[in-house]
Amino acid sequence: MFQLLEPNRIFSITSKAPKYVLLLFILVVSIGLTEALILSPEDYKQSHSVRIMYVHVPAAWISLGIFSTITILSIIGYIFKIKNFFLISKSLAPSGFVFNVIALVTGSIWGKPTWGTWWAWDARITSMLILALFYLMYLIAWRIYEDKEQVFKVTSIITILGIINVPIIKYSVDWWNTLHQPASINILSKSTIHSSMLVPLLIMTAAFALFSLLIFLMKYNTELIKIKNKGLDRL
Numbered sequence: 001m002f003q004l005l006e007p008n009r010i011f012s013i014t015s016k017a018p019k020y021v022l023l024l025f026i027l028v029v030s031i032g033l034t035e036a037l038i039l040s041p042e043d044y045k046q047s048h049s050v051r052i053m054y055v056h057v058p059a060a061w062i063s064l065g066i067f068s069t070i071t072i073l074s075i076i077g078y079i080f081k082i083k084n085f086f087l088i089s090k091s092l093a094p095s096g097f098v099f100n101v102i103a104l105v106t107g108s109i110w111g112k113p114t115w116g117t118w119w120a121w122d123a124r125i126t127s128m129l130i131l132a133l134f135y136l137m138y139l140i141a142w143r144i145y146e147d148k149e150q151v152f153k154v155t156s157i158i159t160i161l162g163i164i165n166v167p168i169i170k171y172s173v174d175w176w177n178t179l180h181q182p183a184s185i186n187i188l189s190k191s192t193i194h195s196s197m198l199v200p201l202l203i204m205t206a207a208f209a210l211f212s213l214l215i216f217l218m219k220y221n222t223e224l225i226k227i228k229n230k231g232l233d234r235l
Contacts, residue, residue: 029207035200056106066096134162
């Protein structure tokens, strides 16, 4: 099964995929922005400032999802010596970091009219900042270490330590008295958010996921080209 993920086997697909993903992204984000900025209602308390949610929340979700994926790939890659998994993780990390920063920035913008301050050392905000630091350490590790075996080990350690922070981000609003409200969307129980807001939120999440996929494909293809130029057939 793992042999199917060899770079040379999938380059023919990943090299052609970006243009189709880009077209799909433009379509989905256009629908999402129309729903979020025009069709969705304003909040009875926060008025139009609530529309920041349609960027802030999907960005946070995508950032958490990417870091979790990177961690799983790194652990499996290290155990089974699948070097391509590290290449995939490396290619995913930049978009995950960017969305983490977007979540922090939009959270600050949203916090000003809602809480009266640009920044508060709230448990969720602080834990998201810590996640951004783990992303940064992960990216820097790839820059510092030239020895592949060493960078595989170091990045695996960073992701394993960083993944501990993910459930803290998720459950911080339940464990501590924070400025953030409890979760409005629940998979196992009824969500408290109205469908008029839930639909554009999910569409924007899909658009961000497509954008992450687009950045990943471009980064991954670049890495594969580097490998081919070095005359390496396998990872």
